Amino acid sequence: MDFELSEEQRLLKDSVDRLIAKEYRFERRLDFLRRSEGWSRQTWQGFAEMGLLALPFAEEHGGFGSGGVETMLVMEAFGRGLVVEPYLSTVILAGGTIRHSGASGRMAETVERIIAGEHLMALAHNEKGGPRHSLEPQTRAKRSGACWTLTGSKIAVLHGATADELVVSATTDTGSALFLVPAEAEGISVSPQKGYDGVPLAEVTLEGVSVQTEFVLCEPGMGEKVLAHVIAEANAALCAEAVGIMGDVFDTTCEYLLTRTQFGVPIGSFQALQHQAADMLIELELSRSMAILAALSIDSEPPVRERNVSAAKAQIGRSGRLIGQRAIQLHGAIGITEEYKVGHSFKRLTAIDAMFGNADWHIDAIVEAGGLYTA
Amino acid sequence: MDLNFSVEDVAFREEVRTFLASSLPDYLCAKMIKRLHLTKDETVHWQRILNARGWATPSWPVDCGGQSWSPSQRYIFQEEMALAHAPETQPFNVNMIGPILAKFGTDEQKAKFLRSTANLDIWWCQGFSEPGAGSDLASLKTSAVRDGNHYLINGQKIWTTQAQNADWMFALVRTDSSGRKQEGISFLLIDMTTHGITVRPIETIDGGHDANEVFFDDVRVPTANLIGEEGKGWTYAKHLLGNERSGIARIGLSKERLKQLRSLEHELSASGQLDERETVGLKRKLAEVEVQLRALELTQLRVVSADAHGANAGAAASILKIKGTELQQRMTELVLELAGPEGLALAVDDHTDGSGGWQNPAAQFYFTMRKVSIFGGSNEIQKNIIAKTMLGL
Structure with missing residues (x-):
């Protein structure tokens, strides 16, 4: 039992932390948000040069074959900076479907281009109208000869509008499957949206989109298993990102308590505020513990993985809400201004809870699994 | 990792x-x-x-x-x-006076007390709190006035756990009132059979008798029973705070209680005593508790790991104490909720008989556990400590 980072992990952490502190100051992020794409391709290239885009991919595909801890370190740093670049969508989500589909050599070139920062991808999975967390989408795929035809509509596709290629989940007669669909394919329409957290989204409609069988990423019947694994990894990554955000919010709040004076003293001298800040630190530490658990669990067998990730996401959903709300309250009115970072952090924490199952949903998932601690 | x-x-x-x-x-x-x-x-x-x-x-x-x-x-x-x-x-022997004797005691004191303290041949109680000195412990007033090779003790201690069973008390007493209140405090070992000591029971809401008042009326204590230097008692007492952090969150205890809750849940829903609606609600509550326990367990393990690497874990002890006690209390609430109307009746047998069901002790246990967020530095004092660590104010 040991919580120390290895030497390599420490080096990775130091360099990502430095990169974010230097390149991702809040004013620059605001500038990125105002651009038409809503993020910075130059920053993305910086990530590529640092090797961050290569981390989780297999070594034979040019990656580093890193695990959950490395992703955690990167995502925590991204959380501190409120990074809006498509790391989750391209590397974790879409990249995850490639990794876990056992995709053969054919995908090697795609992975190489992702790693080089030249290829952006998105996972089109969420839908409206049906059960929200179902791994069997309403989007249908019908086969005729060497061709599949996809019909359906997807919502909240992270970075969907700038993706060069989409991974689309669809239900076939023999279970869920995943399909690779180029963004410019005939019959696809992508309408960009902006998330309240600054992250670009898209609605994607597929009207009889034709996909050759060689672009089936994950065969019918295997989709649910792959999606479950990828979503668990995404949740673990989001937990780490949330911990980064919470840490930053906590530091900012402490600084504010020490510098803001009212009644002639720093407001941090008031016990009513001190105890709220103490609660924030407690929640931060508990969340950090659970983000570590999630990171260390993503390669475990499904029951353990799902239970532990659910526990982490539930903890972090609750803690994120508490820390975000308290931070704004302790800042007073400045906390609800658009020019101040804390409000943006709060919005991202709120979005993180809403993605891939909120705290309540994951509590119910634990109930369904028969509890977190099993004999 | x-x-x-x-x-x-x-x-x-x-x-x-x-x-x-x-x-x-x-x-x-x-x-x-x-x-x-x-x-x-x-x-x-x-x-x-x-x-x-x-x-x-x-x-x-x-x-x-x-x-x-x-x-x-x-x-x-x-x-x-x-x-x-x-x-x-026995916590006062093992976690408190033992480590104090080992670190600050004289060779004579160690020889006299350590072995019998470990073997519980002597039972220690802790004389810290006073009617006017709870969270503000340093304002304690029980006085020790030097009289030759004795101290003359006058004053009162309160909330003294198990004083009725104690052979000895380790106490904080005031030997000087002139300077800062922390500076005039001394750490003294007092034989409970000494003339002038009166122990009066305090009945608590759980129906138990654990707490006492202890009165000192011209009690003569040999100066040889002073720990360390006169006036340094506060420093010695502070040594105990956060000294032993590997068990502070009491994870094992909470895990064991969780097991009990799980088996009660199965038993009560299988026998139909809880309907489906109640069972769903209970299962959610238990899952919430489990998540909190897992988070606390891992936080405790992070502290254990940091200690093994000689790292400074900051306000960790306070965090673990607050969350640990909240969780222990939450579990006693849930057991009592489960007992329902069956838990209303007081156990007919006294505390020493195990013949009753689990329902009757549930209330007593719930009432008893209210103390854990109060003693050993209340959870609000712990938050003050956390705030001080992070803000330095």
């Missing part, structure tokens, strides 16, 4: 488990499962079994009868003790 314990730690856990399985008397185990108070004799009996194995006082220095266990071994030991329903060792 690795959540798995090392091969050595796993072997150690097995060794502890084997020992407890063969050495913990069945009658004690049964009483612990039913949450019944142990008598003094029962606590003594168990501590002597542990002491014979050398495990009553593992956190003491090795030359004083301790073990050279790593932080993770100390954690494992506590966890296994709780999971086996083993009673805890």
Whole structure:
């Protein structure tokens, strides 16, 4: 039992932390948000040069074959900076479907281009109208000869509008499957949206989109298993990102308590505020513990993985809400201004809870699994 | 990073488990499962079994009868003790005065007290709190006036746990009122049979008698019973704070109680005593508790790991104490909720009889556990400590 980072992990952490502190100051992020794409391709290239885009991919595909801890370190740093670049969508989500589909050599070139920062991808999975967390989408795929035809509509596709290629989940007669669909394919329409957290989204409609069988990423019947694994990894990554955000919010709040004076003293001298800040630190530490658990669990067998990730996401959903709300309250009115970072952090924490199952949903998932601690 | 314990730690856990399985008397185990108070004799009996194995006082220095266990071994030991329903060792002897004697006691004091303290041949109580000195402990007033080679003690202590059973008290007394209030405090060992000491019971809302008032009326204590230097008592007492962090969150205890809650849930829903709606609600509550416990457990393990690497874990002890006590209290709430109307009746038997069901002790246990967020530095004091660590104000 040991919580120390290895030497390599420490080096990775130091360099990502430095990169974010230097390149991702809040004013620059605001500038990125105002651009038409809503993020910075130059920053993305910086990530590529640092090797961050290569981390989780297999070594034979040019990656580093890193695990959950490395992703955690990167995502925590991204959380501190409120990074809006498509790391989750391209590397974790879409990249995850490639990794876990056992995709053969054919995908090697795609992975190489992702790693080089030249290829952006998105996972089109969420839908409206049906059960929200179902791994069997309403989007249908019908086969005729060497061709599949996809019909359906997807919502909240992270970075969907700038993706060069989409991974689309669809239900076939023999279970869920995943399909690779180029963004410019005939019959696809992508309408960009902006998330309240600054992250670009898209609605994607597929009207009889034709996909050759060689672009089936994950065969019918295997989709649910792959999606479950990828979503668990995404949740673990989001937990780490949330911990980064919470840490930053906590530091900012402490600084504010020490510098803001009212009644002639720093407001941090008031016990009513001190105890709220103490609660924030407690929640931060508990969340950090659970983000570590999630990171260390993503390669475990499904029951353990799902239970532990659910526990982490539930903890972090609750803690994120508490820390975000308290931070704004302790800042007073400045906390609800658009020019101040804390409000943006709060919005991202709120979005993180809403993605891939909120705290309540994951509590119910634990109930369904028969509890977190099993004999 | 690795959540798995090392091969050595796993072997150690097995060794502890084997020992407890063969050495913990069945009658004690049964009483612990039913949450019944142990008598003094029962606590003594168990501590002597542990002491014979050398495990009553593992956190003491090795030359004083301790073990050279790593932080993770100390954690494992506590966890296994709780999971086996083993009673805890007498805390005032083992966690408080023992370490103080070992660190600050004279050779004579060590020779006189250490062995008998470990073996529970003498039972210590703690004389810290006073009617006017609770959270603001340093404002204590019980006075010790030098009179030749004696101190003359006058004043009152309160909330003194198990004073009625105690042979000795370690007390903070005021030897000087002229300077800063922390500076005039001395640490004194007092024989409870000394003339002028009166112990009066305080009945608490759980119906138990654990707490007492202790009055001192011209009590003569030899100066040889002073720990360290006169006026340095506050420093010695502070040494105890955050000293032993490997078990502060009491994870094993909460895990064991969670198991009880789980088995009650199964039993009550299988027998139809809880309807479907109640069962769904209960399962959610238990899942919430489990998540909190897991988060706390991992936070405790992070502290254990940091301690093993000699790192400073900041306000960790306070965080663990607050969340640990909140969780312990939450579990007693849930057991009482489960007892429903069956839990309303007071247990007819007294604390020493295990013949009743689980429902009746549930209320007593719930009431008893309100104290854990108050003693040992209330949770609000812990938040003050956290705030001080992070803001420096």
